[in-house]
Amino acid sequence: MNNKEKLLKEEILRMSGVNPVKCMRCGKCSGTCPAYDEMEYHPHQFVSMVESGDIEPLLESKSLYRCLTCFACVDRCPRNVEPAKLVEAVRLLAVRKQGANHLKPEDVAAVLDDDTPQQLLVSAFRKYAK
Amino acid sequence: MQRIGVFVCWCGSNIAATVDVKAVAEALKSEPGVVYSADYQYMCSQAGQDLIKEAVKEHNLTGIVVCSCSPRMHEATFRKTAAAAGLNPYMVEIANIREQCSWVHKDIPSGTEKAIILGKAAVAKVNLNTPLTPGESPVTKRALVIGGGIAGIQTALDIADAGFPVDIVEKNPTIGGKMAQLDKTFPTLDCAACILTPKMVDVAQNDKIRIFSYSEVSEIKGFVGNFDVTIRKKARYVKEDVCTGCGLCVEKCPQKKIPNEFNLGMDNRSAIYIPFAQAVPKVATIDAEACTMLKKGKCGLCSKVCTAGAIDYKQQDELISEKYGAIVVATGFNPISMEKFDEYAYSQSKDVITSLEFERLTNAAGPTAGKLLRPSDLKHPHTIVFVQCVGSRCASCAEKGKEYCSKICCMYTAKHAMLTRDKYPDTDVYVFYIDVRTPGKNFDEFYRRAVEEYGVHYIKGMVGKVTPEGDKLKVRASDLLNNKQLNIDADLVVLAAAIEPDKSARPLATMLTASMDTNDFFTEAHPKLRPVESPTAGVFLSGACQGPKDIPETVSQAGAAASKVIGLLAKDKLTGNPCVASSDELMCNGCSSCERVCPYGAISYIDKEFRMPDRTVAIRRVASVNPAVCQGCGACTVACPSGAMDLRGFASGQIMAEVDAICK
Amino acid sequence: MQVKEYKPLIVAFCCNWCSYAGADLAGNNRLSYPADVKIIRVPCSCRVNPMFVLRAFQRGADGVIICGCHPGDCHYTSGNYYTRRRMALLFSMLDYLGIERDRTRLEWVSAAEGAKFAATMNDFVEKVTALGENKRLEDLRCKK
Numbered sequence: 001m002n003n004k005e006k007l008l009k010e011e012i013l014r015m016s017g018v019n020p021v022k023c024m025r026c027g028k029c030s031g032t033c034p035a036y037d038e039m040e041y042h043p044h045q046f047v048s049m050v051e052s053g054d055i056e057p058l059l060e061s062k063s064l065y066r067c068l069t070c071f072a073c074v075d076r077c078p079r080n081v082e083p084a085k086l087v088e089a090v091r092l093l094a095v096r097k098q099g100a101n102h103l104k105p106e107d108v109a110a111v112l113d114d115d116t117p118q119q120l121l122v123s124a125f126r127k128y129a130k
Numbered sequence: 131m132q133r134i135g136v137f138v139c140w141c142g143s144n145i146a147a148t149v150d151v152k153a154v155a156e157a158l159k160s161e162p163g164v165v166y167s168a169d170y171q172y173m174c175s176q177a178g179q180d181l182i183k184e185a186v187k188e189h190n191l192t193g194i195v196v197c198s199c200s201p202r203m204h205e206a207t208f209r210k211t212a213a214a215a216g217l218n219p220y221m222v223e224i225a226n227i228r229e230q231c232s233w234v235h236k237d238i239p240s241g242t243e244k245a246i247i248l249g250k251a252a253v254a255k256v257n258l259n260t261p262l263t264p265g266e267s268p269v270t271k272r273a274l275v276i277g278g279g280i281a282g283i284q285t286a287l288d289i290a291d292a293g294f295p296v297d298i299v300e301k302n303p304t305i306g307g308k309m310a311q312l313d314k315t316f317p318t319l320d321c322a323a324c325i326l327t328p329k330m331v332d333v334a335q336n337d338k339i340r341i342f343s344y345s346e347v348s349e350i351k352g353f354v355g356n357f358d359v360t361i362r363k364k365a366r367y368v369k370e371d372v373c374t375g376c377g378l379c380v381e382k383c384p385q386k387k388i389p390n391e392f393n394l395g396m397d398n399r400s401a402i403y404i405p406f407a408q409a410v411p412k413v414a415t416i417d418a419e420a421c422t423m424l425k426k427g428k429c430g431l432c433s434k435v436c437t438a439g440a441i442d443y444k445q446q447d448e449l450i451s452e453k454y455g456a457i458v459v460a461t462g463f464n465p466i467s468m469e470k471f472d473e474y475a476y477s478q479s480k481d482v483i484t485s486l487e488f489e490r491l492t493n494a495a496g497p498t499a500g501k502l503l504r505p506s507d508l509k510h511p512h513t514i515v516f517v518q519c520v521g522s523r524c525a526s527c528a529e530k531g532k533e534y535c536s537k538i539c540c541m542y543t544a545k546h547a548m549l550t551r552d553k554y555p556d557t558d559v560y561v562f563y564i565d566v567r568t569p570g571k572n573f574d575e576f577y578r579r580a581v582e583e584y585g586v587h588y589i590k591g592m593v594g595k596v597t598p599e600g601d602k603l604k605v606r607a608s609d610l611l612n613n614k615q616l617n618i619d620a621d622l623v624v625l626a627a628a629i630e631p632d633k634s635a636r637p638l639a640t641m642l643t644a645s646m647d648t649n650d651f652f653t654e655a656h657p658k659l660r661p662v663e664s665p666t667a668g669v670f671l672s673g674a675c676q677g678p679k680d681i682p683e684t685v686s687q688a689g690a691a692a693s694k695v696i697g698l699l700a701k702d703k704l705t706g707n708p709c710v711a712s713s714d715e716l717m718c719n720g721c722s723s724c725e726r727v728c729p730y731g732a733i734s735y736i737d738k739e740f741r742m743p744d745r746t747v748a749i750r751r752v753a754s755v756n757p758a759v760c761q762g763c764g765a766c767t768v769a770c771p772s773g774a775m776d777l778r779g780f781a782s783g784q785i786m787a788e789v790d791a792i793c794k
Numbered sequence: 795m796q797v798k799e800y801k802p803l804i805v806a807f808c809c810n811w812c813s814y815a816g817a818d819l820a821g822n823n824r825l826s827y828p829a830d831v832k833i834i835r836v837p838c839s840c841r842v843n844p845m846f847v848l849r850a851f852q853r854g855a856d857g858v859i860i861c862g863c864h865p866g867d868c869h870y871t872s873g874n875y876y877t878r879r880r881m882a883l884l885f886s887m888l889d890y891l892g893i894e895r896d897r898t899r900l901e902w903v904s905a906a907e908g909a910k911f912a913a914t915m916n917d918f919v920e921k922v923t924a925l926g927e928n929k930r931l932e933d934l935r936c937k938k
Contacts, residue, residue: 022525024523024564025564025610026519026523026564026591026592027564027590027591027592027608027610028592028593028594028608029594029608030591030594030608030610030615031562031591031592031593031594031595031606031607031608031615032473032594032595032606033594033615036608036615037615042608042613042615044608044610045613072594072595073594075473076473076594076595077525078519078523078524078525078528078531079523079524079525079528080525080527080528081525200814200818200821201835202810202814202815202818203818226818226833226835228821229817229818229820229821229822230817230818230821230833231829233821233822233824234820234821234824234825234826234827234912235826235828235829236826240829241829243829244829244832247832248832251832251834645871645872653871665869665870665871709837727840727876729870729871729872729873761870762837763837763838763840763841763869763870763873764836764837764838764840764841764873765838765840765841765870765872765873765876767841767843768840768841768842768843768844768876768880769876777837777841780836780837780841782843782845782846785834785836785841785843785846786845786846786849788834789805789834789846789849789850789853789855790849790853792803792805792832792834792850792855793803793805793850793853793854793855794853
């Protein structure tokens with residue numbers, strides 16, 4: 001882990017409040033994730049990649065925007081690692097870094113429907129209201 | 131006034147290199163009470179000990195100070211020397227001038243100065259020493275085993291084998307415990323009943339062993355060697371000595387819709403029942419909550435059909451008092467409740483079962499007569515998913531589950547998977563694991579056989595969600611090694627539930643004043659060196675009540691606990707530690723502060739008569755320490771607000787004198 | 795004129811089962827610490843009556859340290875918990891009376907922690923030395 005990676009990792013851990021060393025690598029988060037097939041990096045990989053400082057690929061990945069923030073992984077993790085919070089932190093970092101939006105605000109309305117979780121709306125709003 | 135002899139040891143050059151031993155001996159000569167002072171190369175040698183003995187005789191010494199190595203090393207040696215010279219062994223004090231002086235300090239002046247101060251402190255203490263005699267208490271030569279599972283059975287058999295009478299208290303109608311419910315045992319695959327039931331019969335036939343089945347311990351008083359125990363024998367409404375166990379009543383009982391505990395509620399039993407065919411004692415029991423006769427006063431069919439006349443609807447709970455020298459706790463374990471684990475749909479689907487239920491499903495005496503049929507529709511399952519670590523290894527802050535590894539699940543899951551593939555080669559068996567832990571003789575070989583010979587699909591990953599859909603269970607899981615998410619349509623899902631100590635253990639620990647850990651497992655006196663003893667003297671631990679264990683481990687621990695019990699019961703008298711607390715009754719105000727802090731329950735309160743100056747007699751409540759139970763920690767001495775409580779051998783006055791000597 | 799080097803007087807109470815054994819281990823491993831520390835053996839840290847600590851200060855001790863088993867490891871199951879509570883109260887009272895916090899300490903040292911024992915003593919002596927002589931509670935009548 002070089003210095004830059006270390007700083008990035010610290011930033012993410014501070015933002016999310018997650019301690020990835022608590023993970024015992026059981027994979028229940030990925031076993032439970034409804035958006036698994038859409039994601040390039042899966043919840044358990046987020047945890048282990050952040051732990052090893054391998055954050056750049058995560059920042060580049062589309063996986064960030066495939067996470068539904070449904071918190072199933074947080075609910076079911078036996079070790080209280082809370083992977084979704086980690087995904088959210090990486091996502092925030094990416095958004096802040098980009099300075100631009102992944103979707104344009106006017107596009108948001110088109111992707112909304114009754115089934116969209118409220119959490120997603122909130123994080124979408126956070127992302128786009130800049 | 132004491133006549134004290136000071137003996138300074140050189141310990142070869144170990145002490146003499148950094149401490150001027152001659153100067154120490156010289157300096158201590160002028161301390162109050164010291165009448166003799168000497169130094170010698172090796173005090174602990176025979177010649178050194180003879181030197182002490184001679185000095186005691188020659189100078190009429192009443193106390194001894196040895197400036198040498200740590201008291202943890204040679205205190206016992208010098209106490210024996212003192213005893214051989216006719217002194218009370220507790221008149222010896224050691225000044226530790228090796229480990230805590232010569233070995234840690236480098237220059238001679240400061241080392242010598244410190245050695246002198248340590249010597250002075252020891253002299254000051256000896257000046258206040260009093261001869262102590264260890265108390266003795268008789269031993270009741272009978273043992274109590276609480277719990278009649280394999281742990282309790284083995285312990286009782288081993289104790290009885292040594293010739294001591296043993297009583298087993300079992301809360302269920304029969305002994306046998308969890309092992310009686312198992313089908314096969316890993317890694318040898320011998321049938322549990324075939325190896326357990328002969329042992330149960332041995333217990334029943336052994337004239338040294340009494341079984342109190344359907345009974346619970348309701349009160350424990352006393353201490354090591356002398357426990358007074360009250361056992362509540364619950365009314366089973368059947369005369370135990372008359373019932374022949376023919377089973378006619380069970381057959382005729384009209385009330386047949388009671389969930390059968392022995393088969394974990396997967397089938398029904400009648401209101402009068404015998405848990406299983408090989409039950410010991412083989413005696414019927416009436417379930418008072420289900421029996422029409424006991425509830426409404428009508429029916430009485432069992433009484434009519436019983437040719438032996440064993441039914442007694444008027445039977446009452448019976449209290450039995452007995453004295454014991456030692457108590458063995460063998461309360462065992464239970465699988466944890468799966469109700470909180472919604473994601474596995476345990477409460478929603480009958481086809482999601484625990485491993486213990488799976489044992490009953492595959493057992494020839496079980497609800498399906500040994501055929502593997504799914505509980506919901508009694509069809510043969512073709513795809514079975516086993517999930518390991520359900521509720522084990524959870525974070526301490528998690529709302530559900532236990533922090534520890536339940537230890538036995540990896541092996542019994544391998545056994546279940548293997549046996550399923552063996553009997554039904556047309557089934558697909560998946561095992562989802564986090565780690566496969568197989569430390570044990572022939573354990574890993576067993577697991578590898580399940581994979582290599584029987585083709586069980588072991589998948590590193592965890593099941594995240596089970597959804598009942600039609601007659602299938604949709605299992606969503608991760609396959610970490612292939613970086614895939616799997617969706618399996620399963621017919622049966624088996625959860626390897628974590629195990630926890632039996633609920634009866636906590637109140638029992640309170641009665642015994644035996645300590646428990648945060649998970650309600652009993653704590654051992656020393657995790658490495660005294661693994662089968664509780665810190666409470668006279669209480670021993672056998673089986674899973676101390677921590678998760680498989681059968682071989684349980685049996686070996688049971689044997690170890692038995693040998694400790696035999697060691698205790700073989701003694702006619704127990705010699706205690708004389709360094710125990712004692713209360714000055716004149717100063718005690720009966721406030722109970724000491725009783726509350728005592729971790730051993732050694733302090734009780736008695737009403738005692740005191741003759742007052744004006745010739746009247748007053749009755750006051752005062753603390754009384756049982757020296758056989760007190761371990762001498764001294765917590766009470768500090769808690770006592772009136773200063774009545776003191777600790778022999780480490781009296782407040784003695785420690786104060788040491789402080790004074792050091793701070794002079 | 796030569797100024798005599800200040801040497802503090804430190805009383806250490808060590809429980810027989812863990813800390814005293816830890817101190818012995820420090821000795822076995824020849825881990826040095828200042829000779830100013832004088833150890834008094836007690837069966838359990840909970841045997842240490844606050845009176846003993848007060849007495850030490852009264853008689854001119856410059857620092858008092860109490861060592862016991864780690865929480866949960868007490869040979870007598872719960873003695874060190876009592877010590878922890880009692881000493882928390884005592885130390886705050888002493889602080890109020892003007893005995894600086896660095897003059898008192900409660901430390902958990904197991905029988906296997908010889909190195910920790912030596913390190914703790916070195917650190918404690920250093921802190922007390924920095925504070926200098928303790929005059930606050932000293933009973934002048936005790937002086938000859």
